[in-house]
Amino acid sequence: MLSRYVKLLERGELVAFPTETVYGLGADAWNPSAIQKVFEQKGRPADNPLIVHISNRTMVDSFAQTVPPAAEKLMTHFWPGPLTLIFDKKPEVLDILTGGLDTVAIRWPRHPLSQELIAQAGALVAPSANSSGKPSPTKPKHVKEDFGKKFPVIAAGETDIGLESTVLDVSSEPFRIYRPGAISAEQISKVAGKKVERASQPSANTEARSPGTKYTHYSPDATVQWLKDDLDSQETLYLLHTQYDNLKAENIVHYKGNFREMAHELFDRFRQADFHGFHTVLIEPFSAEQLQKPLVRALQNRISKAVS
Ligand code: TXA
Ligand code: MG
Numbered sequence: 001m002l003s004r005y006v007k008l009l010e011r012g013e014l015v016a017f018p019t020e021t022v023y024g025l026g027a028d029a030w031n032p033s034a035i036q037k038v039f040e041q042k043g044r045p046a047d048n049p050l051i052v053h054i055s056n057r058t059m060v061d062s063f064a065q066t067v068p069p070a071a072e073k074l075m076t077h078f079w080p081g082p083l084t085l086i087f088d089k090k091p092e093v094l095d096i097l098t099g100g101l102d103t104v105a106i107r108w109p110r111h112p113l114s115q116e117l118i119a120q121a122g123a124l125v126a127p128s129a130n131s132s133g134k135p136s137p138t139k140p141k142h143v144k145e146d147f148g149k150k151f152p153v154i155a156a157g158e159t160d161i162g163l164e165s166t167v168l169d170v171s172s173e174p175f176r177i178y179r180p181g182a183i184s185a186e187q188i189s190k191v192a193g194k195k196v197e198r199a200s201q202p203s204a205n206t207e208a209r210s211p212g213t214k215y216t217h218y219s220p221d222a223t224v225q226w227l228k229d230d231l232d233s234q235e236t237l238y239l240l241h242t243q244y245d246n247l248k249a250e251n252i253v254h255y256k257g258n259f260r261e262m263a264h265e266l267f268d269r270f271r272q273a274d275f276h277g278f279h280t281v282l283i284e285p286f287s288a289e290q291l292q293k294p295l296v297r298a299l300q301n302r303i304s305k306a307v308s
Pocket of ligand 2: 127128136
């Protein structure tokens with residue numbers, strides 16, 4: 001079933017495929033012209049590096065120069081899964097892949113189809129399969145919306161988590177999270193046996209070390225804002241999770257504290273807001289207590305980036 005897609009990849013073409021987080025835009029990690037096509041297809045700035053996707057532990061050694069013992073523990077514990085690790089890169093890793101950085105990001109995704117594809121086609125770079133600046137795709141149709149009806153997509157329904165992987169730099173001490181995801185700093189710290197820093201505030205240093213953090217991601221055409229008090233606009237889509245349970249209308253979505261569901265749907269809701277011509281998306285802010293949860297932190301991060 002995958003052979004057609006494997007052939008495309010071997011020919012240096014692009015193929016979108018499912019992972020447990022979001023759909024990825026795959027290309028042969030050792031083919032510079034295929035990787036060039038990834039940047040062109042997405043309209044992605046050349047200084048924003050890509051994640052290498054692998055399907056077994058051995059493949060790490062073709063890309064990473066050194067693997068610290070604590071990172072080894074993280075791989076054993078969290079892979080396959082939604083955790084991307086940044087290592088010092090081997091000299092032969094292509095510059096176009098790393099945006100000229102001396103580090104390389106690697107992830108072993110959990111989705112069985114991604115694993116099978118990589119096992120057959122070899123290591124793949126795979127950014128989220130959306131046009132730069134659009135919400136990441138969680139359904140095959142999102143990929144087609146951005147790249148056209150004929151674009152090759154291995155369709156496997158909705159992705160499970162719905163938000164991108166946690167990105168953790170293990171190339172220097174202290175280990176540092178550049179992008180929060182389903183796997184939290186606390187979980188990582190416990191397994192690694194050391195302190196893990198969160199780069200939650202934008203800073204020049206973080207932007208230099210992980211250029212993706214400086215770009216506005218995930219924005220629909222509609223304006224996204226945190227809900228304050230005004231619950232009256234006709235052209236507004238509401239995403240609510242805790243208070244306001246008595247409010248009912250077609251344009252009000254209640255999550256009732258189900259943050260897993262909210263993460264799973266967020267990017268699709270953003271796209272729907274544009275499809276239905278909403279002018280504004282208003283989202284109920286999270287409490288300090290809710291922000292202790294890894295997924296709520298990841299939601300806060302993605303929503304903050306979309307709030308303009
Ligand atoms: O869940 C995911 O990670 C999805 C699926 C498809 O695997 N992929 C994904 O890729 O979100 P992308 O390209 O949309 O986001 C990759 C992030 C960017 O913020 C990028 O700057 C950062 O990882 N990154 C990649 N390589 C890096 C490196 N060497 N150093 C620091 N940050 C890096
Ligand atoms: Mg992306």
